[in-house]
Amino acid sequence: MTGPLVRDGLVTGALRRVGAVVVFLAAILAQLLPALARPRLIVHQIYNAGARSLIIIMLCGLFVGMVLGLQGFDLLQRFGSEDALGVAAALGLLKELGPVVTALLFAGRAGTALTSEIGLMRTTDQLAAMQMMAVDPLQRVVVPRFLGGVIAMPLLAAIFSMIGLFGAQLVGVQMMGVDGGAFWSQMQGAVRLDDVQEGFIKSLVFGIACSLIAVYEGYHTEPTAAGVGLATTRTVVASSVLTLLLDYILTAAFL
Amino acid sequence: MRPNRALEIGTGLFVLLGFAALLFLTTQLPGSGVQLGEQSGYSVSARFDNVGDLKVGSPVTLAGVRIGRVAGIAFDPTDFKAVVTLDIDKRYDHIPDDSDASIQTAGLLGGKYVGIGPGGSDTYLHAGSTITFTQSAIVLENLVNKFFANFASGRSAGGAGEPREDAKK
């Protein structure tokens, strides 16, 4: 493929890429039903995307929660409302930090793994070989991985938020001396089911976005050794930027 | 693809943990959320002149410990009072029946909750009993009005106490 292709400018290049990703999403959706007939493949990918990211998600959730406990305590103390720490931590984790940080970690851990795996399959002709064996690689390789990511993300985000809350409680209640009863009861008084739902929807959207980008970049990897590395980098960058952009849009929509 | 036991167990555990976390978040955080398990408690009622912005799901506490939640807020058209139903956890079944209930505010930013002040009776609250001693929500505006009214009436030697006292029982 050394042909001198028409060079795209920054804007047209970006537009083309967005268009290509959307077309790819449509192709994935078209193969969704046939792929659902092979649940075992999807289970495998939930394991790859979810279970393998579990440790890092839990660890980061704990630390983020602990930081939130410290910072929140410091801030609220200035207003004499330390008791509201539970509310602050819960809302911060549920609505923002849980979905967003999980998505960023997912892009770095599971997303890159997806991209390099599919990219390597492209580079080593495995995708072409499947095609030659009359097996649609979109259906056999891409869709299960996409679905695995989409299913894993909200679960990871929920685990992150839960662990984070315990981290915040650990710091706030155990270390800083906020009243444990007030921490939980205030939180339960102020957090609404809508807040949980907002976080869930966000993480679902992020799951779709990050998984889509990861499989797209993998599937369209230039079949060279450098191509795989490049695609992996692009996955992280594009997923992170898109996550934060979508986060703003969704937050604005929920308000 | 051959079934891979370890992998499937791992996935199962992950999904289970994920759903457990989701369940935790949806049931344990929002006071008004779906409560986990059966309502293992008993409900008592209390009548207030004014409940302020108390909401269904607000906590009920005794000595600062959460012992239940507000299960319902209704209005009694005969005496124009608010009837608040409190679900008390069945672990706390030794609350004297002459205890009082007051609507309080948690901190400066916090929401309203019902605080129970224990009485000294030998008989305890049980399902269906009514808390007779209640103190309504302190509505800040009323408080301010009253202060100025008292201030004014104190000066003009007259009992023109226009604002009704509802911050006191």
Place this chain on the structure above:
Amino acid sequence: MTDSDRPTVSSAPAGDAVVEVRGVHYSVGRREVFAGLDLVARRGRVTAIMGPSGTGKTTLLRLITGQAAPTEGEVRVWGERVASLGRRELFALRRRTGMLFQNGALLTDLDVFENVAFPVREHTDLPEPLVRELVLTKLHAVGLRGAARMMPAELSGGMARRVALARAVVMDPEILIYDEPFVGLDPISMGVIVRLIRQMNRVLGITSIVVSHDVHELAAIADDSFLLSQGRCVASGSPEDLRRSDSEVVRQFLDGVADGPVPFHYPAPDYRDELLGSRTPAGGRRSA
């Protein structure tokens, strides 16, 4: 599976065209890969497609298997125009076609057994004992029954290619396409592959197309050969015919001469002009 009574060479006279390439033009970007290519692969024979690197041998395979469409001309397999086939028919065609990729292209997350079983599991609902029997038979044929539970990463290049060959024939295809089957193999593995290709052809009667530039190995197995150069077929016939040919291109390729009709120098502006800097380098794009 009913493959055993599928009409193959035995029931039809050997020699009718299975794959026909007629006047094919194909370009990648602005570079013309084929400019009026003609060739034919006949039933039950081994057809060798030779040519220097970069003559688009792999592209030709993509055209034959419908992964790309020619800009002009036509590619027919069993008389059907590949480019005009729908997805379903194309998949049906591919099921009758096996392909051996350059480096095997084994699926890295499956072991050897599962790799060979892959097409069977994807396309049939055979009971496990039958799948097992089928897979082990094919693995035995390539001499790797003992490696059934190894992962692709543990295999040597030659072994990987043999496994891929077993996978390519597990559905009993009627056409088998080999993409550069000899590249990067030690002499022993090379000998094994040569033997296997001949065996697949003679014993199973599979029409074989071998794309390669290893002249000597091809001479040993090919019935017909086509030599491609600069987008067209410059010579064809049996290996003997080619060897006796006195065409310059054929001689250069067979004897491995550095300069000739295929020039040593990539097209460039005049050397002296460029050194003296009297002109800016004309061909802005340079091949690395």
